[in-house]
Amino acid sequence: MNEPHPFSVEHAFTEAYRRHQHTHPALREAYCLQAQFPAIFLPIRKDDRFAGRIAYKHIGFSPQPHTGGVGYYCDHAALRAIIEAHPLSASDHRAVEAMLDFWRTEETRAKVRAAMPPTLAEALPSDAWTEEPGVVFPLYRMAGANLDYDRLLHRGIPGLRADVTAVRAAATPDSAAFYDALLIALNTLERSALYLAEQADKGGFARIAASLRAIAVYAPETLHQAIQLVYLYTMHATLQCNFGRMDMYLGDFLQHDLETGRTTREEALDDLIGFWRIMPSFEANLERVKFDLRVIIGGRGRRNPENADAFALLALEASDRVRGIVPQLSLRCYTGMNPDVYTRALDLIGSGATFPILYNDDVNIPAVMRAFDIDEAAAEQYVPFGCGEYVIDHRSFGTPNAIINLPKGLEITLRGGVDSITGARMGLSGGSLPDFSTFDDLLAAYQRQVEYFTDAAGEFQALEYRVAGQEAAFLYFSLLYDDCLERGMPMFSGGVRHLGGTYETYGNITAADSLTAIRRWVYEERTIAPEMLLTALDADFEGYAQVREQLLNAPKFGNDDETADAMAVWVLEQVCGVTRAQREKTALDSFLVVVINNSAHILLGKLTAASADGRRAGEPLTNGHTATNGMEKNGVTALLNSMVKLDPTIHAGATHNLKFARSVFTQHRPALEALLQTYFSCGGTQAMITTVNRDDLIAAIEHPEHYAHLIVRVGGFSARFIDLPPETQREIIQRMLWE
Amino acid sequence: MTTGIIFNIQRFSLHDGPGIRTTVFAKGCTLRCIWCHNPEAISPHLETGAHGQVFGQPMTAAEVLLIVEKDRRYYDTSGGGLTLSGGEPLFQFAFARELLSRAKASGLHTALDTAGNVPRGWVAEILPFVDLFLYDIKAHTPDVHRRLTGAPNTRILNNLDYLVEHGAAVRLRCPLIPGINDSVDHLRFIAALSRRFPQLDGIDLMPFHDLAAGKWRAVGRTWQLDEIKSAAPDQQAAWLNVLRAEGCDRARIG
Numbered sequence: 001m002n003e004p005h006p007f008s009v010e011h012a013f014t015e016a017y018r019r020h021q022h023t024h025p026a027l028r029e030a031y032c033l034q035a036q037f038p039a040i041f042l043p044i045r046k047d048d049r050f051a052g053r054i055a056y057k058h059i060g061f062s063p064q065p066h067t068g069g070v071g072y073y074c075d076h077a078a079l080r081a082i083i084e085a086h087p088l089s090a091s092d093h094r095a096v097e098a099m100l101d102f103w104r105t106e107e108t109r110a111k112v113r114a115a116m117p118p119t120l121a122e123a124l125p126s127d128a129w130t131e132e133p134g135v136v137f138p139l140y141r142m143a144g145a146n147l148d149y150d151r152l153l154h155r156g157i158p159g160l161r162a163d164v165t166a167v168r169a170a171a172t173p174d175s176a177a178f179y180d181a182l183l184i185a186l187n188t189l190e191r192s193a194l195y196l197a198e199q200a201d202k203g204g205f206a207r208i209a210a211s212l213r214a215i216a217v218y219a220p221e222t223l224h225q226a227i228q229l230v231y232l233y234t235m236h237a238t239l240q241c242n243f244g245r246m247d248m249y250l251g252d253f254l255q256h257d258l259e260t261g262r263t264t265r266e267e268a269l270d271d272l273i274g275f276w277r278i279m280p281s282f283e284a285n286l287e288r289v290k291f292d293l294r295v296i297i298g299g300r301g302r303r304n305p306e307n308a309d310a311f312a313l314l315a316l317e318a319s320d321r322v323r324g325i326v327p328q329l330s331l332r333c334y335t336g337m338n339p340d341v342y343t344r345a346l347d348l349i350g351s352g353a354t355f356p357i358l359y360n361d362d363v364n365i366p367a368v369m370r371a372f373d374i375d376e377a378a379a380e381q382y383v384p385f386g387c388g389e390y391v392i393d394h395r396s397f398g399t400p401n402a403i404i405n406l407p408k409g410l411e412i413t414l415r416g417g418v419d420s421i422t423g424a425r426m427g428l429s430g431g432s433l434p435d436f437s438t439f440d441d442l443l444a445a446y447q448r449q450v451e452y453f454t455d456a457a458g459e460f461q462a463l464e465y466r467v468a469g470q471e472a473a474f475l476y477f478s479l480l481y482d483d484c485l486e487r488g489m490p491m492f493s494g495g496v497r498h499l500g501g502t503y504e505t506y507g508n509i510t511a512a513d514s515l516t517a518i519r520r521w522v523y524e525e526r527t528i529a530p531e532m533l534l535t536a537l538d539a540d541f542e543g544y545a546q547v548r549e550q551l552l553n554a555p556k557f558g559n560d561d562e563t564a565d566a567m568a569v570w571v572l573e574q575v576c577g578v579t580r581a582q583r584e585k586t587a588l589d590s591f592l593v594v595v596i597n598n599s600a601h602i603l604l605g606k607l608t609a610a611s612a613d614g615r616r617a618g619e620p621l622t623n624g625h626t627a628t629n630g631m632e633k634n635g636v637t638a639l640l641n642s643m644v645k646l647d648p649t650i651h652a653g654a655t656h657n658l659k660f661a662r663s664v665f666t667q668h669r670p671a672l673e674a675l676l677q678t679y680f681s682c683g684g685t686q687a688m689i690t691t692v693n694r695d696d697l698i699a700a701i702e703h704p705e706h707y708a709h710l711i712v713r714v715g716g717f718s719a720r721f722i723d724l725p726p727e728t729q730r731e732i733i734q735r736m737l738w739e
Numbered sequence: 740m741t742t743g744i745i746f747n748i749q750r751f752s753l754h755d756g757p758g759i760r761t762t763v764f765a766k767g768c769t770l771r772c773i774w775c776h777n778p779e780a781i782s783p784h785l786e787t788g789a790h791g792q793v794f795g796q797p798m799t800a801a802e803v804l805l806i807v808e809k810d811r812r813y814y815d816t817s818g819g820g821l822t823l824s825g826g827e828p829l830f831q832f833a834f835a836r837e838l839l840s841r842a843k844a845s846g847l848h849t850a851l852d853t854a855g856n857v858p859r860g861w862v863a864e865i866l867p868f869v870d871l872f873l874y875d876i877k878a879h880t881p882d883v884h885r886r887l888t889g890a891p892n893t894r895i896l897n898n899l900d901y902l903v904e905h906g907a908a909v910r911l912r913c914p915l916i917p918g919i920n921d922s923v924d925h926l927r928f929i930a931a932l933s934r935r936f937p938q939l940d941g942i943d944l945m946p947f948h949d950l951a952a953g954k955w956r957a958v959g960r961t962w963q964l965d966e967i968k969s970a971a972p973d974q975q976a977a978w979l980n981v982l983r984a985e986g987c988d989r990a991r992i993g
């Protein structure tokens with residue numbers, strides 16, 4: 001859209017907020033969203049098959065704004081940079097300054113921070129987890145919504161309006177405001193559809209225009225209309241979206257279109273490719289969004305397995321054709337699944353696509369039952385979102401709102417609660433390594449430290465929900481989340497059935513291997529004195545090469561070694577235990593560890609001192625449930641055997657990165673299939689597989705221009721190798737390649 | 740219990756027999772191939788390398804099997820098992836017999852990667868414990884064989900006869916080094932073996948790779964093949980063509 005005045009959308013949004021500042025928060029949100037949509041839509045591009053691309057403004061509302069934050073946001077830094085680079089008239093300038101001033105305290109993120117009681121603020125002093133050392137950091141966002149797209153598609157905009165109107169009739173005043181806000185949000189959605197239809201007409205996109213006009217009035221009837229509605233709705237809900245069990249909710253539309261001859265499989269494939277291409281971040285330009293955009297295919301608990309599998313095959317083909325870093329196509333595998341789907345999936349992985357990510361229902365469903373305390377039918381609806389956290393499709397919400405750096409927790413435990421990089425006090429004091437006369441004393445101190453920080457994380461998670469709920473109804477989530485409508489309560493104010501949270505743990509294996517080495521050399525063999533270890537770590541092993549050598553020679557996770565693996569099991573169980581305990585300590589339904597990864601293991605590693613596993617200061621921490629790079633020396637079967645020792649029933653998802661030489665897929669396919677089958681039957685939960693030629697990776701650093709197609713798995717996301725920062729590229733090259 | 744000197748145990752080995760295998764490399768060899776890719780395997784003793792690293796570790800058969808057993812589930816699904824390699828794995832004969840017989844008794848599939856230059860008695864004695872022989876063919880005449888490996892191939896071929904006659908499953912493994920032993924005569928010789936022993940399990944051509952030079956330096960030996968390059972794909976295709984022209988179309992690049 002052309003902006004007649006500088007920042008007109010920001011001003012309009014701010015004005016709507018001000019006017020309704022003291023109105024019911026659901027209504028205030030609805031009015032603000034009116035100022036945001038359709039204003040933030042981008043023009044339809046030449047080859048687009050659907051409309052609805054958006055670009056958020058510097059001020060607005062989003063569950064997970066691009067600025068980092070939650071709900072109402074204001075990108076102070078960007079706005080300021082712009083007005084400094086392009087000076088405005090004095091009055092325009094004053095208006096922008098006034099806006100900036102207003103939002104400083106009105107941003108939801110600021111309100112969450114301000115609501116922290118002093119003890120909590122003391123445990124979580126900083127939000128700058130990429131810049132400052134710390135053990136636990138809060139994250140501000142409402143991530144990982146998995147909406148009820150089935151309901152959206154069956155009811156359509158008019159059906160949803162009828163549903164809201166029906167329950168509105170007998171509502172309490174508080175619920176009535178919520179319902180009214182939902183109706184406004186539905187009107188906004190309809191208005192967006194019609195606005196875009198007009199744009200589509202002007203641009204000569206007749207098919208898009210027709211579908212948009214249809215969904216404004218009816219529930220969708222064709223695959224094209226269905227995709228258009230899913231996309232349009234999602235863009236109203238959040239940019240950092242996850243699409244859940246798409247094969248289930250689009251499978252019937254595909255089948256119906258094919259049966260009635262409305263479309264051919266080729267056309268449907270082109271539409272799906274068109275869908276993949278308008279996913280936010282498809283062009284790798286939206287840093288944060290690539291972590292999400294999950295599309296789940298396969299798995300038990302689909303009402304229409306045949307149609308869904310037909311769609312799953314189409315989705316695999318679409319991903320094969322586009323070779324993008326999104327969507328994060330994820331296949332839930334299970335005994336008795338359609339073998340064609342599995343075969344095509346392995347073909348795709350073997351061709352270097354990094355997708356689909358494989359999940360093992362046979363293990364995960366029972367694990368989810370225990371972790372979430374739910375029955376089997378509910379557990380069958382688990383969906384991984386983002387980097388791999390599980391939620392229960394449109395029944396539970398579990399945004400990760402805190403991260404813990406476990407090696408940092410150990411680091412300060414060894415030093416009596418002092419950060420060895422800054423010398424700042426951190427966490428609990430109470431003795432340093434020389435004071436712990438037994439290894440068990442050290443473990444107990446480490447446990448207390450982790451528990452202290454985890455209590456803070458749980459308290460923060462609950463607090464963020466509370467403040468977010470006070471500030472907004474998250475209308476587009478609430479409308480498509482079970483129970484909100486029936487209960488007359490927004491998502492975070494009692495609406496959602498299971499309000500949980502997740503807690504990202506980093507460097508689990510670094511911490512475990514460090515403890516193993518300390519036990520071996522400091523307490524059992526006594527070849528390294530505690531003081532000596534601390535000095536060597538503080539010196540980053542400069543002048544202590546032999547100490548480092550010994551530490552490196554201690555048993556390491558990933559080698560099927562009982563000692564090292566048992567410690568990794570203990571570290572996981574310990575942190576999972578104190579995390580789960582937040583159910584009793586907070587208002588959360590569940591609070592579960594996720595051992596996922598984006599690039600945080602690299603960023604946190606930079607702010608973590610040398611560790612007793614032999615890792616040097618600043619080097620990456622371990623990634624998910626993977627061994628330290630180069631330390632898995634006994635082959636991939638040994639690594640997998642180590643991985644399956646880690647209990648999957650006590651957390652909400654863990655990532656397992658594996659890198660194979662292309663030749664394993666091309667020349668040893670039966671062995672590879674047997675490997676995966678055995679891993680899954682022994683308890684493997686998940687596998688994210690990259691297949692590469694090592695030579696390609698090295699050549700790509702020298703000649704990036706020739707390797708734009710080279711996609712690798714980093715952790716919780718895929719990336720074009722040439723787009724990655726040098727340290728990540730190095731880390732990936734060093735990662736063990738199984739051949 | 741007999742102790743063997745082992746220099747490596749490789750799990751998830753896909754190149755030494757069917758399925759997913761664990762390959763156990765024993766030290767000691769009766770040959771001295773000029774291209775040897777495992778120079779640290781030649782001496783039967785523990786060795787200290789140029790950078791202070793120790794090659795070889797004494798292990799009992801039971802200790803080795805403890806490791807091998809860890810991947811049994813992978814063997815079961817893939818049709819894999821244990822491969823004993825070297826060096827010449829029969830060099831430490833008592834150890835080899837104990838390891839393979841125990842493995843066999845516990846139901847593991849066993850493969851033996853041998854150069855065959857060992858006494859007939861050993862071959863006969865080990866036969867019942869081996870499901871698959873990976874049998875090296877390195878040169879076509881006794882003289883050439885002596886020049887390249889330090890010993891003629893007479894005993895090797897006799898042992899091959901014996902094994903095939905006694906119903907052993909045998910897969911030929913033919914290391915081919917460009918310019919050294921990839922002559923047409925040698926390839927014809929391989930084809931002749933193929934015709935003579937139709938019951939062979941298969942024939943693998945193993946293209947030379949020049950990764951071994953560094954290893955030779957590491958164990959303080961002099962590498963003599965500096966100018967050799969790994970075989971290019973078209974060269975590998977040419978080998979297969981010669982074999983095919985001789986009526987052998989079951990050879991594979993392995």
Ligand code: SF4
Pocket residue numbers: 768769770771772774775776777778780781825826827854888
């Ligand atoms: S037989 Fe094998 S181990 Fe022995 S010298 Fe020849 S290549 Fe080396």
